[in-house]
Amino acid sequence: MAYVIIGASGDLGRALAAELAAAGHRLVLVxxxxxxxxxxxxxxxxxxxxRPSTVAADVTEGPGYLEDVRAAARRQGGIEGLLxxxxxxxxxxxxxxxxxxxxxxxxxxxxxxxxxDGLWKDLKSAPRPVIVGFGSITAIRGRGRNLAYGAAKRGxxxxxxxxxVLGAIDGIACQFYVLGFLDTARMADQRTPLPKADLxxxxxxxxxxxxxGAVLRWYPWWWRPLAWAxxxxxxxxxxxxxxxxxx
Ligand SMILES: NC(=O)c1ccc[n+]([C@@H]2O[C@H](COP(=O)([O-])OP(=O)(O)OC[C@H]3O[C@@H](n4cnc5c(N)ncnc54)[C@H](OP(=O)(O)O)[C@@H]3O)[C@@H](O)[C@H]2O)c1
Numbered sequence: 001m002a003y004v005i006i007g008a009s010g011d012l013g014r015a016l017a018a019e020l021a022a023a024g025h026r027l028v029l030v031x032x033x034x035x036x037x038x039x040x041x042x043x044x045x046x047x048x049x050x051r052p053s054t055v056a057a058d059v060t061e062g063p064g065y066l067e068d069v070r071a072a073a074r075r076q077g078g079i080e081g082l083l084x085x086x087x088x089x090x091x092x093x094x095x096x097x098x099x100x101x102x103x104x105x106x107x108x109x110x111x112x113x114x115x116x117d118g119l120w121k122d123l124k125s126a127p128r129p130v131i132v133g134f135g136s137i138t139a140i141r142g143r144g145r146n147l148a149y150g151a152a153k154r155g156x157x158x159x160x161x162x163x164x165v166l167g168a169i170d171g172i173a174c175q176f177y178v179l180g181f182l183d184t185a186r187m188a189d190q191r192t193p194l195p196k197a198d199l200x201x202x203x204x205x206x207x208x209x210x211x212x213g214a215v216l217r218w219y220p221w222w223w224r225p226l227a228w229a230x231x232x233x234x235x236x237x238x239x240x241x242x243x244x245x246x247x
Contacts (some may be wrong), residue, residue: 001076003020003082006083006085009029009031010186012182021052072223079126087109124234137181140227140230151216160175168206178216181197183198184199
């Protein structure tokens with residue numbers, strides 16, 4: 001059987017793929033750009049693991065690609081689990097044209113929903129099925145930037161709360177990680193108010209937790225109490241603190 005990773009050519013996706021391959025799991029990697037996806041598959045092969053299947057697709061064009069995913073997984077005995085480290089953000093998306101904002105919603109919310117919906121029945125027949133989603137601390141409380149991204153990630157968090165309920169009925173563990181700033185290529189030139197967290201340590205944690213049932217985790221853990229405190233700040237003060245600064 002194989003784990004399906006949607007967003008497998010990204011920084012977290014590649015770290016998760018490496019960790020799963022090292023644990024002996026077969027993989028189906030899904031990403032947007034074929035070149036980046038092939039690079040991810042090459043890296044696994046060069047590290048001595050079996051070459052994973054790859055499916056290149058633009059998820060904003062709808063869930064048709066899931067047929068290829070299902071076929072690739074079937075050749076490996078079926079789907080063991082589904083990981084969704086897919087995402088895209090534009091820092092100042094208030095100025096983004098509506099069409100681009102709709103794409104952000106499609107990538108960060110609609111595509112994970114379509115993947116879960118499309119693969120749920122396949123997952124149900126796995127021995128210990130698991131679905132893992134990834135949220136963002138951007139969605140703790142709306143602020144003056146990342147509007148569409150934050151809204152999509154808040155929606156995704158709610159969606160996974162519902163999945164947890166349905167998963168308990170169908171025997172599928174639905175896990176959700178709310179992520180703080182990560183030490184990734186995309187974040188390399190961004191100064192962050194708090195330290196960036198180690199990506200490989202996160203991937204190890206996620207893979208080690210796959211058999212832990214339905215979990216909601218914050219990474220790093222201290223974002224959980226911080227999120228609680230951020231929500232307690234009175235609205236007027238919060239609006240002043242969260243307002244984007246020019247420059
Ligand atoms: N990095 C952070 O600091 C941070 C913080 C909080 C939450 N997160 C969340 O953590 C997850 C992983 O983040 P990351 O830093 O690894 O992101 P990343 O490096 O940008 O990777 C994103 C992945 O999504 C894929 N993707 C984007 N648009 C797509 C489309 N239209 N069709 C198909 N695939 C598409 C990308 O494919 P291509 O490689 O081909 O573009 C890539 O595989 C995301 O959900 C992100 O929102 C990240």
